[in-house]
């Protein structure tokens with residue numbers, strides 16, 4: 001069982017350490033710093049890595065900065081577009097900072 005999923009298109013950035021945060025809605029704001037999470041792909045739930053939660057911080061959409069975008073390996077306009085597609089109309093987000101612990105050796109990229 002996985003604890004959190006990411007869209008498959010972000011898998012390579014996560015396992016390469018280029019994406020170190022995710023922005024989620026309140027339904028995924030319950031993670032605790034220090035918690036280790038098994039990470040799967042949203043499309044098929046295939047496990048691909050384990051991360052450790054570093055912090056969970058509420059952030060308003062309008063308060064997102066270039067630093068958040070850098071941690072997503074995107075530009076700020078790209079990030080806002082992605083969020084608008086995943087969470088239409090949502091303005092209250094939670095920034096989950098994580099660090100990569102282990103990668104699955106069964107991944108096929």
Ligand SMILES: CC(=O)Nc1ccn([C@@H]2O[C@H](CO)[C@@H](O)[C@H]2O)c(=O)n1
Pocket residue numbers: 005006007010021022023024042072082083086
């Ligand atoms: C079911 C579900 O909500 N899945 C999600 C939600 C969010 N995200 C990522 O968070 C950042 C901003 O939202 C973007 O980089 C997306 O990667 C994701 O991969 N998968």
